[in-house]
Every structure is written in structure tokens, then in C-alpha cells.
Amino acid sequence: MKRSIVLLQLLGVWVLLGLAQSVYAQTNGKIVGKVTDKKTGEALIGVTVLIQNAGKGTVTDVEGRYTLNVPAGTYVLDFKYMGYQTKSISDVVIKTGNPVNLDVIMDEPSSKALQEVVIRGSFKQESINALLTFQKNTNTVAQVVSAESIKKSPDRNTGEVLKRVSGVSLQEGKYLVVRGLADRYNQATLNGALLASTEPDRKSFSFDIFPAAIVDNIIINKAATPEMPGEFAGGLVQVNTKDVPDKDFFQIAVGSGFNTQTISHDFYNYKGGKTDFLGLADGSRKMPSDFPSVAAINAGDKTQNAQAGQKLNDIWTYKSAPTPINKSLQLSGGFNNIGSHTKGLGAIFSLNYNNQSRFSEIIRRNYDASGAPQFDNNDKQYATNILFGGLANFTYRSGNNKFSWKNSYNINSTDQTTLREGRDILSDTEVRKIRSEELSFVSNRLFNSQLIGDHFLRGSGIKIKWNINYGLLNQDVPDLRRLKYTMNDDGRYYANIASNGGNSRNAGRFFSTLNENVIGGSLDGTKSFKLWGQQQQIKIGGLYQRKDRKFDARGISISKAENAPNDLVYLPPSEILNKENYGPDKFFLVDLTSNADSYKAYANLGAGYVQFDNQIGAKFRLVWGARVEAYQQHLESRNLVPSNNEAVDVLPSINLTYLQSEKVNIRLTASQTVSRPEFREISPFTFYDYERDGVVAGNPKLTRTKITNADLRYEIYPRAGEVFTVGLFYKFFDKPIESTYETGQGSPSFNYQNAKSATSYGAELEIRKKLDFIQSKILQQFTVFTNLAVIKSNVAYPKDFLGQIDRPMQGQSPYLINAGLQYDNTASGTSATALFNVIGRRISQVGNDNVPPIWENPRPLLDFQLSQQLFKNAGLKLSVTDILNKRAIYYWDQDNSKKYSSGKDLTINQFSYGTNVSIQFNYMF
Numbered sequence: 001m002k003r004s005i006v007l008l009q010l011l012g013v014w015v016l017l018g019l020a021q022s023v024y025a026q027t028n029g030k031i032v033g034k035v036t037d038k039k040t041g042e043a044l045i046g047v048t049v050l051i052q053n054a055g056k057g058t059v060t061d062v063e064g065r066y067t068l069n070v071p072a073g074t075y076v077l078d079f080k081y082m083g084y085q086t087k088s089i090s091d092v093v094i095k096t097g098n099p100v101n102l103d104v105i106m107d108e109p110s111s112k113a114l115q116e117v118v119i120r121g122s123f124k125q126e127s128i129n130a131l132l133t134f135q136k137n138t139n140t141v142a143q144v145v146s147a148e149s150i151k152k153s154p155d156r157n158t159g160e161v162l163k164r165v166s167g168v169s170l171q172e173g174k175y176l177v178v179r180g181l182a183d184r185y186n187q188a189t190l191n192g193a194l195l196a197s198t199e200p201d202r203k204s205f206s207f208d209i210f211p212a213a214i215v216d217n218i219i220i221n222k223a224a225t226p227e228m229p230g231e232f233a234g235g236l237v238q239v240n241t242k243d244v245p246d247k248d249f250f251q252i253a254v255g256s257g258f259n260t261q262t263i264s265h266d267f268y269n270y271k272g273g274k275t276d277f278l279g280l281a282d283g284s285r286k287m288p289s290d291f292p293s294v295a296a297i298n299a300g301d302k303t304q305n306a307q308a309g310q311k312l313n314d315i316w317t318y319k320s321a322p323t324p325i326n327k328s329l330q331l332s333g334g335f336n337n338i339g340s341h342t343k344g345l346g347a348i349f350s351l352n353y354n355n356q357s358r359f360s361e362i363i364r365r366n367y368d369a370s371g372a373p374q375f376d377n378n379d380k381q382y383a384t385n386i387l388f389g390g391l392a393n394f395t396y397r398s399g400n401n402k403f404s405w406k407n408s409y410n411i412n413s414t415d416q417t418t419l420r421e422g423r424d425i426l427s428d429t430e431v432r433k434i435r436s437e438e439l440s441f442v443s444n445r446l447f448n449s450q451l452i453g454d455h456f457l458r459g460s461g462i463k464i465k466w467n468i469n470y471g472l473l474n475q476d477v478p479d480l481r482r483l484k485y486t487m488n489d490d491g492r493y494y495a496n497i498a499s500n501g502g503n504s505r506n507a508g509r510f511f512s513t514l515n516e517n518v519i520g521g522s523l524d525g526t527k528s529f530k531l532w533g534q535q536q537q538i539k540i541g542g543l544y545q546r547k548d549r550k551f552d553a554r555g556i557s558i559s560k561a562e563n564a565p566n567d568l569v570y571l572p573p574s575e576i577l578n579k580e581n582y583g584p585d586k587f588f589l590v591d592l593t594s595n596a597d598s599y600k601a602y603a604n605l606g607a608g609y610v611q612f613d614n615q616i617g618a619k620f621r622l623v624w625g626a627r628v629e630a631y632q633q634h635l636e637s638r639n640l641v642p643s644n645n646e647a648v649d650v651l652p653s654i655n656l657t658y659l660q661s662e663k664v665n666i667r668l669t670a671s672q673t674v675s676r677p678e679f680r681e682i683s684p685f686t687f688y689d690y691e692r693d694g695v696v697a698g699n700p701k702l703t704r705t706k707i708t709n710a711d712l713r714y715e716i717y718p719r720a721g722e723v724f725t726v727g728l729f730y731k732f733f734d735k736p737i738e739s740t741y742e743t744g745q746g747s748p749s750f751n752y753q754n755a756k757s758a759t760s761y762g763a764e765l766e767i768r769k770k771l772d773f774i775q776s777k778i779l780q781q782f783t784v785f786t787n788l789a790v791i792k793s794n795v796a797y798p799k800d801f802l803g804q805i806d807r808p809m810q811g812q813s814p815y816l817i818n819a820g821l822q823y824d825n826t827a828s829g830t831s832a833t834a835l836f837n838v839i840g841r842r843i844s845q846v847g848n849d850n851v852p853p854i855w856e857n858p859r860p861l862l863d864f865q866l867s868q869q870l871f872k873n874a875g876l877k878l879s880v881t882d883i884l885n886k887r888a889i890y891y892w893d894q895d896n897s898k899k900y901s902s903g904k905d906l907t908i909n910q911f912s913y914g915t916n917v918s919i920q921f922n923y924m925f
Contacts, residue, residue, distance in 0.1 A: 029094035030336075031068040032246050033102040035060050035079060039615060040535060041137030042528070044081055044106060045400065045456045045463070052076040052088075062402050062454045062463070067337070072096045078118075085109050086118045099246040105133050108535070136717045139613065139623040140655045141223040141669055141727070143168075158215060158239060159207040165220055168235065168818070176207065178222065178235030179729070179762070180791050180839060182811035184737065185675055185707075187232035190239050191406055193450055193469040194229055194545055196518045203678045206412060207237070214332055214350050214391055216242045222729075223655065223711050224671035226609040226625035227524065227539060230651040231674050233707040233731060242334070243395040243404055244346030250333035253922035255877075257326040260885070261914025262359040268382050268417050270318045270439045277355065279386035279413030281443055284313070285478035287511050287554070294554070297591040302561060302584035309558070309582040309589045312509065316483055317574035318417050318437070324357035324384065326918060343398045354387040356916075363910040364422075364693060366748055367892070369850040371906060374747070375693060377422030377434075386413045400456035406449070413443040418690065424486070435493055436484035436506075437573065438690040440477070447472040463526040471518035480510040482690060483573055494569040495576055502557025502590035505688045512553040520545035534615035539625075542608040549679050553597040553687075557590045596684040601635035603679075623655040629674070631704070635682055643682045643700035649674055665715040667727075675705040677737055681752045692909075694741070694748035702752055708732040713764075721783065725766040733758040736795070738810040740846040741854070750845065755795050758809045762791035786819040807853060810846050813839040829869025837861045841899070844890050854908050857889040857900040873924040881916045888913070 035047045043064025050057035051070065060066045072094050079087045084106045094100055107119070138144060143165050162168050168178055176186045183204035188195040197203055221228060221236040228236055273282035288311045297305055331351040337344030362379040389410030396403045418438045425431050450469040457464065484506040485493040496506035504510065524541030558577065560568065564586050568576070581587055611625035629649050636642035653671035660666055683698040713727035735754040742749055765788045772780035793808040808814065816839050823832040838860040845854040862883040869875045888911040895904050 029070055029072050029096055030099040030247065031066075031070065031075075031077070031092065031094060031102055032099050033066060033104060034064045035066065035081075035104045035106060036064055036133065036137075037535065038105045038107040038133060039137070039621070040537070040613065041133065041139075042537070044084075046458070047079055047081040047106070050078045050080070052078060061397055062400050062456045070094055077102070079104050079106060081106060083108060088118050088120045090120070101246065136663075136665055136715065138219070138221075139621075139657075140221060140225050141667055141711050141713055143220045143222075145218040145220075158210040158212065158218065161212055161215065161218060162207055162220070162237070165218075168220060176205070176235065176237060177813075177816075177839065178220070179764070179789055180813035180816045180842070181234035181760075184811070185233040186235050186237065187229055188237045188239065189229065190408075190448065191241060191404075191450055191452060192238075192465070192467050192522065193448075193520060194543075195448070196446070196471050196473055196516065196547070197678065203681075205237075207239075210239060210241070210391070210408075214241050214348055214393070216240045223669040223709060224651070224653045224673050225623055225655060226611040226627040226651075226653055227541060228627075229543070230607065230627050230629050230649065230672075231676060233673055233675060233709065233733070241391070241393055241406060242348050243393065243402075244336055244397075245334040245348055246336070248333075248335045250925040251331070251922060252925075253328070253330040253920055255326075255328035255330075255918055255920030257328075257879075257916060257918025258324075259326070259356075259358050259914040259916050261361075261912065262357055263323050265359050265380075267321045267324055267357065267359060268318045268380075268419065269321045269384070269415065270417055271315050272415055272441060276384075276413075276415055276441065277386065279388050279411035279443055280445075281441060281476050281478050285441060287312070287479070294591050294593045297556075297589055302588045305590070306582040306584055306586065306588040309577075309587060310579045313479070314578050316437075316439070316481060316577050317572075318419070318439070326357065326916075327353075327355045328918070328920065329353040330922075337397065345394065345396050347392070347394045349393075350391045352387065352389050352391075355384065356387075357382070357384045358913065359383075360914075361912045362691075363907060364691075365906070365908055366693065366743060367851075367906055368743060371892075371894070372428075373425045374743070375422060375424050377420050377693065379691075380419045381416065382418075383414055383416040386411065386415075400458060402454040404450070404452040404454075406452065407447075408449075409445070409447045411443065411445050413441070416440045416442075433487040433493075434484060436482065438480070438482050440480045443474075443476045445472075445474045461527060461529070463528075464524070465526075466521070466523045468521045469519075471516075471520075473514070473516040473518070475512075475514040477510065477512040482506070482508055482510075483576075492570055495571075497558055497560045497569055497587065499560055499562045499564075502559045502592060504555050504557045504592055505690070507558040508592070509556045509558075510553065511556075512551070514549065514551045516547060516549040518545065518547050534617070536615060537613040539611040539613070540609070543605070544607075545603075545605040547601075547603040547679075549599075549601045551599050551601075551679075551683070551685070553593070553685065555592045555597060557592050558587055559590045560587050561585045595638040595640055596686060597637075599635055599637040599679075599683050599685060601633070601679045601683070603631070603633045606630045619659050621657040621659070623657075624653065626650060626652040631674075631676060633676070633679075633682070635679055635700070637684055640684055641700070643684075645677065645682070645703060647674075647704055649704075649706065663717045665713075665717075667711065667713045667715065669709070669711045669713075671709045673707045673709060675707065675737065677702040677704065677752070681737065689750070692748065692750070694750055696750045699752045701754075702737060703735055703754055705736045705754075706734040708734075719770075721768070722770055723766060723768045725764070727764045728762070729764065730761040731759070733760070733809070736809060738795075738846045739844075740810075740848070741851075742848050743851050753846070755809075756797050758793060758795045760791060760793035760809060760812055762789055764789045781823055781825050783822045783824070784820070785822070787816070788818075789816040791815065805847075805853075807846075808843060810843045810853075813842045815840040829875070830867070832866045833864070835861075835863045835865075852892050854890050855893055855900075857891065859886050859888050860884055875922050877920045877922070879916075879918045879920070882913060883915055885913065885915045887911060 035044045037044055045060055045062055047060040049066045058066050058068055075092045076090045077092055087106055145161055176183055178186055188205040195205055217240050219238040273284045275282040291311055292308050334348030337346045360381040362381060364377040366374045368374055391408045393406040420436045422434055423431050424434055448471045450467060453466045455464045484496045486496055487493050522543040526539045528537045607629040609627035614622045616622055631647055633645040651672045655669045658666040681698050682700050682702050686695055686697040689696050710730045713725055716724040734757055736758045737752055738755055740751050740753050768785040771782040791814055793812040795807060795809055819836045821834045838858055841858050842856050843853045844856045847853040863881045865879045867877045889900055890909040891900055892906040894906055
């Protein structure tokens with residue numbers, strides 16, 4: 001909470017500083033941009049930028065950027081740099097108060113005789129050339145989303161931006177899927193620093209926490225180079241936030257909306273805390289400070305343990321709530337340099353709040369090895385999700401040096417009430433109706449701070465970049481409550497509270513806290529030089545990251561005395577566990593906490609690399625080298641054997657690009673990468689998952705996965721904003737980690753295992769094409785884009801691995817289809833986008849010799865966004881997501897038809913989510 005207050009104070013500082021510059025901004029315009037090398041895309045430092053006949057100019061900084069403050073008018077700009085052809089750009093029109101972005105591409109002369117030749121062009125053509133070069137000059141197989149593209153889109157956050165990227169899809173609106181590979185095989189960085197998972201129990205990053213307005217660019221790498229972190233196989237998403245905005249600004253966006261399924265049903269919740277609306281627990285659910293220890297309860301008598309039960313709150317019931325309306329608020333702003341461009345301070349801020357409620361209807365079933373049902377449950381789940389966060393970035397520039405301090409703090413919480421009605425099927429003749437509930441609140445808080453330096457040593461021509469970063473992840477699960485009732489022979493429901501024992505899944509409470517600290521740093525040095533008449537580059541760098549995690553859980557069950565009144569267990573949830581019902585002859589507590597319920601863990605990652613970027617003749621570019629990563633992971637629980645993972649991996653990579661023409665690339669890449677288990681996956685901690693009605697446990701014997709990757713890709717960039725690519729890829733996984741399950745004793749158990757190996761190979765087709773070649777005024781404003789991927793994967797097993805059937809990898813889809821149609825009318829300020837996505841059926845959980853795998857049925861998604869500029873500084877956006885509202889189905893493929901057949905296959909889970917409708921108003925001050 002304190003960090004949130006600090007961010008608000010920083011916003012206030014920004015307002016004061018921005019007002020100081022407002023008078024100046026009203027009388028002048030501005031030209032901003034970046035100058036890069038045509039062949040490599042590298043920033044050119046120290047380029048002289050002059051305004052013809054004005055005697056005014058500047059030089060590009062350590063990032064190749066420049067800024068010129070000039071009165072309104074039309075200008076000609078000259079760009080001069082030793083060893084490059086001078087470029088003169090005409091028709092640069094400057095208007096008062098509005099910065100004009102002019103990115104420039106400079107080329108080396110083909111011979112010494114041409115060094116004095118001036119290349120002339122117009123503002124419009126140079127802008128198009130810069131965007132096209134930015135797309136095609138990546139040093140590996142990648143997709144680049146530029147700041148200009150983000151600015152023109154109606155997207156609110158990074159997750160929405162990524163939905164437009166070919167070959168990429170999102171689960172639950174935020175978890176990344178690249179090439180059909182689930183989130184475990186993807187990695188994310190923020191401004192070059194590795195991001196810790198935003199989900200403590202899942203190797204994933206939630207991309208909806210960063211507002212689109214503060215993102216400078218996003219690069220989705222599908223193949224590795226030595227300078228990249230080595231832990232990914234699907235994609236590496238590099239999110240780079242803005243340092244300094246083009247102009248001072250302040251923007252507010254206010255939104256509201258609803259879920260069609262939520263507003264058509266009653267909504268239930270329980271009495272929570274006063275700060276739940278912020279995603280923070282206020283302490284009312286917290287275990288009291290004088291609550292007895294595990295040892296004290298285990299040694300205590302019924303009287304003492306009944307007194308302990310009275311110390312806990314007695315909220316076990318739920319109530320009908322007003323129909324929830326989704327709400328969102330986003331504030332973002334920033335100021336440009338205070339001082340000159342070569343020496344000044346700039347900053348950017350944002351504050352983001354999103355409150356969404358969802359009602360879901362869920363079918364949950366389980367079967368034994370013969371296919372006989374074990375339970376059949378129908379859940380009604382009422383959830384409120386809060387996303388609340390802020391960002392504050394400061395940048396100071398001084399000549400060839402730049403220092404940045406970038407900070408973000410995000411809260412992600414879920415307050416959930418789950419009501420269950422169903423049947424426990426004990427045998428063909430014994431079926432019992434049940435009712436149960438779970439009341440839960442989970443709050444995740446993620447803080448990230450980075451100090452970044454960029455320096456250019458002009459004497460040696462060496463560019464140095466360093467990054468020191470700190471991350472903190474906290475998770476609180478305070479007082480998760482479960483209570484189950486079973487119908488007896490006379491039709492009355494009684495609470496499943498056992499005598500002199502306990503089962504927390506029937507009547508229990510759960511408390512847990514998780515704290516993870518991440519400290520890291522990196523240092524990179526780059527030297528460019530000429531060899532054989534061509535530009536060459538060597539880059540050397542290293543990285544270190546330390547993770548420390550502490551996890552503590554407490555599981556408590558409620559038991560009853562043998563001589564307890566018979567009618568006690570027939571009381572409803574609103575009365576049964578009131579304080580007066582605890583006593584030595586009524587209810588008391590049993591502590592089920594074990595040594596495995598707490599653990600401490602750490603991980604050390606050290607990496608070093610050398611990378612060569614060679615121009616070979618006029619047509620070939622070779623980026624090659626190797627990365628070495630030394631990783632050590634240690635986890636220990638009280639009185640249990642520790643788990644250790646240690647490995648030193650040499651990760652070579654090679655990326656060869658053949659420039660067939662100005663607009664055509666042919667790429668061939670090969671690399672080795674890894675995927676490592678998360679702490680939760682190797683911990684002995686066992687947790688009852690109410691939603692799946694089963695037990696989840698880690699596997700201390702898990703080892704890391706090593707992946708061999710290869711790509712062949714043909715790329716055509718006809719013009720800015722258009723692309724056509726076709727490619728083949730191959731991946732070999734040594735010891736892939738998979739999520740497995742088995743069934744028994746009435747409920748499933750979930751675990752993790754290493755398969756022996758797996759292969760995945762396929763083909764991709766990507767098209768993005770403007771329709772302005774059609775002789776129609778309306779169609780000329782449309783852009784169509786699609787990505788199709790067809791993938792084949794297969795798993796091999798060790799001798800003792802269960803479930804040895806011919807099957808694909810867990811989480812790997814056989815096909816992926818992304819398609820979209822975008823309309824953009826700059827004259828009217830109208831833009832609209834329709835997005836379609838579907839992935840082929842995939843294995844959700846790997847089975848064994850006794851039970852088949854659980855398949856996830858394809859679920860097509862259709863989203864629509866309409867954005868309208870109302871007047872100069874205001875806009876309105878309508879979003880409709882999951883229009884088709886198809887059910888999510890998980891099943892056993894009983895007839896082996898490779899598709900879901902209702903009535904033939906056995907449904908394990910079935911979800912109905914509803915369609916989300918939202919409207920947002922934004923205003924730029």
C-alpha cells in the first residue's frame with residue numbers, strides 16, 4: 001500500500017514539473033526520431049542533424065535518438081555521419097505543440113567515390129522506409145511491434161497488443177502461447193531484465209499489467225541469439241517501456257462493462273475485508289497473533305483446541321450481491337526533458353485499476369480406470385478479479401550517457417466464492433448427494449525496480465549497457481475455507497465433520513504466505529568495426545540472478561467430539577461453526593500441517609556470452625556465438641531430503657540471413673535453449689485443489705529440459721505494415737517436463753514428470769496485407785492478417801514412465817490459427833479490429849497405464865474492438881471479447897476419434913464463461 005501512495009506522489013511531482021514547461025510548449029514544435037544503420041538496424045551515435053538555412057542542429061545520443069525544438073513551419077533536415085552517405089529529408093512540416101516523429105535510415109556508400117553524394121527524400125517516404133527497415137532488420141526470427149503501431153491501435157495493455165502478433169495467442173487474456181507451446185516454454189524480459197513469474201504456482205507471466213501507452217516496443221523472438229536469456233523454446237517476449245515521451249502529456253481512460261453470463265444470474269459473495277477492492281487483505285482474515293502453534297494444537301486437549309477454534313472468524317456463509325459491473329481506470333502521463341536534449345531529465349508514469357467480476361458454470365467429473373464415475377459435480381463460481389498497479393520511469397541524459405530508473409508495482413487478486421452441488425458415487429448402488437462451498441481470497445503483489453545505464457565511449461567506439469534490478473513477489477492466501485455436506489437417507493444434509501480426526505477438504509481452513517526476492521544484474525559491451533569493407537560487430541556480456549523464496553502453509557481441520565449433540569452437524573453454514581459451537585463436547589481443531597507444508601528455496605543463475613554479427617559481402621549477415629548458463633536450484637523442507645538441480649549448459653546459436661533483395665530475407669537459424677522447473681514443481685508440498693477436487697504435489701526429482709531448435713524462413717516485406725512469410729521449424733526436447741495425473745480413491749492426484757524426449761516440427765504461414773490495391777474507398781482502409789501453423793509432436797518415454805501411448809507433448813497443439821481484419825480511417829478517427837483465434841486439441845493432463853490423457857477440446861475465440869476519436873483529445877472504445885462464448889471442454893477420448901463426441905467421450909470438466917462487453921472513454925490533456 002505504501003508503494004501505491006509513493007506512486008501517487010510521483011504523479012503529483014510530474015504535474016508540477018510539466019506546468020513549468022507548458023508555456024514554452026505552446027509556442028514551439030518539435031522533431032524527434034532515431035537514426036539507424038540500414039543493414040543492421042543498429043542505432044548510430046553522434047549523427048549530426050541540421051536544419052537547412054537555420055543554423056540549428058543537434059547530435060544523436062547513445063540510443064541514436066535526437067530532438068530539435070523549432071517554431072512551426074516546413075523544414076529540410078540534413079543527416080551527416082562519417083562513413084555514411086549524407087541524407088537530406090524535405091517536407092518536414094512542424095505544427096505548434098505537436099512533436100513530429102522522423103526516424104531515418106542511413107547507408108554506407110558502395111564506393112569511396114560516392115561518399116559525398118547526398119541522398120534526398122521526402123518526410124513521408126523516409127518514415128515508411130524506417131518502419132519497413134525496423135521490421136526486417138532483426139537479427140533472428142522475430143516479430144516487432146513498434147511504438148507507432150501501438151499508438152495506432154486501440155489496445156489498452158500489453159496483453160491486447162500481443163493478441164495481434166502472428167503466431168501468438170493468449171490464454172485467459174494474459175498467458176502467452178507461441179507456436180502452440182504453452183506458457184512454460186515462454187520467457188519475458190522487461191527492459192532487458194528477466195521477469196519473475198507473476199504466478200507463484202505457474203511458470204507464466206501476466207502481460208495485462210502494463211498499459212499500452214507506456215510501451216515503446218515489443219519484440220517476440222522465436223529463435224535465440226547468444227545475447228538473449230537461454231530459457232525459452234516458444235517465444236521470448238521483450239517488453240521495452242518508454243524512457244521519455246515525445247511531448248508532455250497526461251491521459252485518463254475510464255471504462256465500464258459487464259459479462260453477459262454474470263449479469264443474467266444472481267451473484268454471490270461473502271463478507272471480506274475493507275481493502276478487497278484494492279486487491280489487498282486488510283488483516284481481518286489473518287490468523288490471530290496469539291493463535292497456537294502446530295505443536296501446541298497437536299499437544300493440546302479438546303478444550304484448548306476448541307478455544308483455538310473460537311479465535312478464528314466465524315464467517316462461513318455467502319450472500320446475494322448487487323449485479324457487478326466491471327470498472328477500469330487508467331492514468332498515464334509524462335514530461336519531456338527538463339534541460340536540453342543532450343542533458344536533461346524526463347519521466348513517464350502510469351496508474352492502472354481494473355475490477356472485473358465473472359460468474360462461471362462448471363461441470364467437474366472423475367472416473368476410475370474402467371470408466372466408472374467417481375463423482376459428478378456442478379459448480380457455480382463467483383469471482384472478482386482486481387488488477388491494480390503503477391509505474392514510474394525516470395531518465396537522465398547527458399551527452400553519450402543515459403541513466404534510467406524504472407519501477408513498477410502491481411497487485412493481482414481474486415476473491416472467489418464457489419458453490420458446489422453434486423454426487424459422490426461410491427459404487428453402483430451407493431450414490432450420495434453432496435453440497436459444498438469454498439471461500440477464498442488470493443492476493444499476488446509484484447514489485448520491480450531497475451537501474452539502467454547506457455554509455456558510448458567515443459574514443460574506443462565501445463557501447464556499454466548495464467542493468468541492476470530487484471524484484472519482489474508476495475502471495476497471501478488468508479483463511480481459505482471449505483465446508484462439505486452430504487445428504488442422509490431421510491433427505492437431510494449433514495456436515496462431513498469427522499469425530500476425533502479431520503479432513504481439511506470437508507471442513508477445514510488453509511493459510512499460506514509466499515515471499516520471493518529476486519536480485520539481478522547484467523553487463524554488455526559492444527564494439528563495431530570494419531573488416532573486408534563491411535560493418536562487423538562483437539558483443540560480450542554476462543548476467544547474474546538470485547532468487548530466494550520462503551513458503552509457509554498451515555492446514556487446519558475441524559473435528560467433533562464423539563459425544564457431540566447429534567443435531568450439531570445439521571446446522572446450516574451460517575450457524576454451524578459459530579463460536580458457541582466450539583467446545584470439548586462439540587467442535588475443536590485438528591492441525592494437519594506437515595513438514596512438507598513449508599519450504600525455503602533459492603536459485604542462482606550465472607550467464608556469459610560472446611556474439612558476433614558479421615556482414616559477409618552485400619547479401620549475407622551472420623549472427624553467431626555461444627552462451628553459457630550455470631544454474632543451481634536448491635529447495636528444502638523441515639526434516640525432509642533437500643532437492644537440488646545443478647547444470648552448466650553451453651547454448652550455441654547461429655542465425656544466417658540472406659538479403660535476396662531490399663524487401664526479401666531468407667533466414668536459417670539453429671540454437672540450443674533450456675526450460676527449468678519452477679520451485680513449486682519440485683517442492684514436496686501437497687495441496688488439495690478444490691476446483692479439480694484432487695491433490696496437487698511437486699516432484700523433487702524433476703530435471704531441466706534441454707531444447708534444440710531450428711528454423712528456415714522466407715520473408716517478404718512489400719512495404720511498411722505488410723509482410724508475407726513462410727517457414728519450417730523443428731524442436732527436440734530432452735526430458736520435457738509434463739503435468740501428469742492419476743485417479744484413485746475417489747479423486748485424482750496431479751504431479752509433474754520428465755518424459756524421456758519429444759520432437760515438435762511444423763510449418764508456419766504469415767500474411768499481413770493492406771487492401772488499398774482494391775478499387776474501393778472503403779476496402780482501401782482495411783488490413784487483413786493471418787497466421788497458420790501446423791505442428792506435429794511426439795513423446796518418447798523412459799522405461800519406468802507410465803502412460804506409454806503414442807501421443808503429442810502435453811500442452812502442444814497440432815494447429816494454430818490467428819486471423820484478423822483491421823479497419824483504420826484516419827480522416828474520421830475510426831478504427832476497428834476483429835480477431836479470431838483457435839488452437840487444436842491438446843493434452844491438458846498426461847495419464848498413465850490405467851487412465852487416458854485428458855484432452856482439451858478446441859475453443860474458437862472471436863473478439864471485436866471499435867475505437868472512435870470524438871474530437872482532438874478524446875476517444876471512445878467499445879470491446880466485445882469471446883463473442884462466440886463456446887464451452888471449454890476437457891475429456892477422455894473414449895472412441896479414439898481425435899475429436900470430442902458428446903455422449904461417447906467422458907467429460908472431465910466443462911466451463912461456460914460468457915461474453916465480455918466494455919466501453920472506455922479516454923482523454924488526453
